[in-house]
Amino acid sequence: MTFELSDLVVDYDPDTLERRDVLLDTVLSRLPSPASARRVARSLAADGGVLDRARVDAVLVRSHLELQRLHEEFRVGALMRDLVAPMIAVARQRAGGRRLRVVDLGCGMGFVVRWLAARGGLGADVDLIGADCNRALITAAQRLAAEEGLDCRFVAANAFALREPADVIISIGVLHHFRGDGLAAVFAQHERSPATGFVHVDIRPTPIAPIGSWIFHRARMREPLARFDGVRSVVRAHRADTLRRAIASGAPGFALALVDARPGVAGLLRIFQAAVGVRGVSGEALREAYRGFGSRVELA
Amino acid sequence: MTVAALSALALFDVLLSGTRAAAGRDGRIAKPPYYRAAGLRALAAGALLIAGNAALVGALVATAPQPSDAWLLMLRAGVRCVEVFGAFATLTLIAILFWFAPVRELRIVPTLVVLGPLTLIRPFVIVGGLLYAVAGVASWRVWLAGVAAGVSMIGIEFVLGRAYRGRWRRLV
Numbered sequence: 001m002t003f004e005l006s007d008l009v010v011d012y013d014p015d016t017l018e019r020r021d022v023l024l025d026t027v028l029s030r031l032p033s034p035a036s037a038r039r040v041a042r043s044l045a046a047d048g049g050v051l052d053r054a055r056v057d058a059v060l061v062r063s064h065l066e067l068q069r070l071h072e073e074f075r076v077g078a079l080m081r082d083l084v085a086p087m088i089a090v091a092r093q094r095a096g097g098r099r100l101r102v103v104d105l106g107c108g109m110g111f112v113v114r115w116l117a118a119r120g121g122l123g124a125d126v127d128l129i130g131a132d133c134n135r136a137l138i139t140a141a142q143r144l145a146a147e148e149g150l151d152c153r154f155v156a157a158n159a160f161a162l163r164e165p166a167d168v169i170i171s172i173g174v175l176h177h178f179r180g181d182g183l184a185a186v187f188a189q190h191e192r193s194p195a196t197g198f199v200h201v202d203i204r205p206t207p208i209a210p211i212g213s214w215i216f217h218r219a220r221m222r223e224p225l226a227r228f229d230g231v232r233s234v235v236r237a238h239r240a241d242t243l244r245r246a247i248a249s250g251a252p253g254f255a256l257a258l259v260d261a262r263p264g265v266a267g268l269l270r271i272f273q274a275a276v277g278v279r280g281v282s283g284e285a286l287r288e289a290y291r292g293f294g295s296r297v298e299l300a
Numbered sequence: 301m302t303v304a305a306l307s308a309l310a311l312f313d314v315l316l317s318g319t320r321a322a323a324g325r326d327g328r329i330a331k332p333p334y335y336r337a338a339g340l341r342a343l344a345a346g347a348l349l350i351a352g353n354a355a356l357v358g359a360l361v362a363t364a365p366q367p368s369d370a371w372l373l374m375l376r377a378g379v380r381c382v383e384v385f386g387a388f389a390t391l392t393l394i395a396i397l398f399w400f401a402p403v404r405e406l407r408i409v410p411t412l413v414v415l416g417p418l419t420l421i422r423p424f425v426i427v428g429g430l431l432y433a434v435a436g437v438a439s440w441r442v443w444l445a446g447v448a449a450g451v452s453m454i455g456i457e458f459v460l461g462r463a464y465r466g467r468w469r470r471l472v
Contacts, residue, residue: 062468069324073411075404077329109327109471118329140471144327212416219420222324269405269412 077115110141187250318342
């Protein structure tokens with residue numbers, strides 16, 4: 001199994017989300033190569049072979065700043081707005097006038113949530129919340145939101161265990177971190193939640209994506225962890241049929257559509273694909289909600 | 301003409317280097333003032349870089365046994381630099397124009413082309429262009445001017461990046 005460094009250098013108690021120590025030897029045993037990634041892991045270790053949390057957090061914050069630049073350059077904020085707006089319209093019809101909550105699962109430094117708050121225009125009845133296990137990233141997200149006076153909030157929490165549950169669950173670049181049964185398990189959490197729908201955007205796997213990603217990260221990323229994980233994440237991106245199977249297995253109550261998942265020349269300019277699901281409506285109703293995307297949408 | 305073209309190309313390259321140096325180091329959503337400041341800082345640095353290289357070339361020419369011959373050799377190398385760097389800058393500019401494309405999807409072409417592959421090959425273009433410029437010139441003065449230009453162009457992004465390197469600390 002291939003890992004990303006950012007998956008290995010932090011660990012949390014699944015129930016309390018308390019941070020747990022990570023041993024360098026554990027990281028190295030799961031990361032046999034390349035040497036550059038092992039060097040990064042070693043640079044994070046303190047005396048005693050335990051990773052230094054402050055060093056890890058610093059690297060993660062710097063890497064997420066670089067990741068945000070990537071998302072800005074690929075216009076991920078606008079893509080998410082276009083994808084989530086129809087879902088909010090569906091959720092609004094069912095909400096009976098109450099406020100709606102959009103929760104970003106694994107929000108990191110909350111770029112998408114902050115972008116939606118600043119420029120999304122999703123409506124005054126929409127609460128934007130980012131959730132992530134990493135407190136350092138959440139602190140950074142809170143500071144950035146406060147600095148710009150953005151109407152959104154961030155919590156160090158499991159997105160599915162919020163006191164006020166989500167109406168719409170979104171994510172960007174998160175799905176590929178869940179492998180095998182773990183992917184279906186994430187969607188099973190959607191099924192158990194009262195959410196109306198989800199929009200999960202992730203990298204689109206194509207034959208040229210790995211080389212393109214290598215060029216891009218080699219040229220642009222300064223942080224070795226970001227450089228390594230960026231390329232690795234493309235290799236780990238889920239194919240459309242994997243997503244279909246996991247969602248059908250974990251969240252059978254949702255009608256599913258995939259956006260930009262079709263192979264083709266136009267896909268050269270589409271770095272991302274999206275899995276869009278809505279509960280309790282037919283596939284045709286879902287297609288109708290996303291008719292603005294035309295042939296980019298396919299029902300699963 | 302050659303001097304003016306080289307100066308313009310250097311300024312353009314340093315402007316892009318300064319923008320790259322600032323990118324990925326500020327997490328705010330609204331960043332136009334940040335990038336404007338980065339651009340102005342880069343232009344100021346570019347002006348200094350040009351002045352420094354011009355001073356070096358001036359000194360090398362002035363101290364040559366035959367200053368007019370030395371100047372002609374410098375100019376010949378300069379013309380070759382304009383050929384290579386001009387082509388590279390034109391390619392970059394064409395890609396950047398896609399930022400203003402009416403079709404939104406086409407607007408990521410600069411990201412795919414300029415910010416990826418062209419950034420990756422930029423150091424090789426600089427070194428290759430300078431080697432092409434000085435190739436066959438049996439004058440250490442021209443070679444020294446070429447080395448100085450190459451080092452300053454390749455190193456400028458690192459120097460400009462120093463101003464932004466610690467910005468992440470505000471977030472932890």
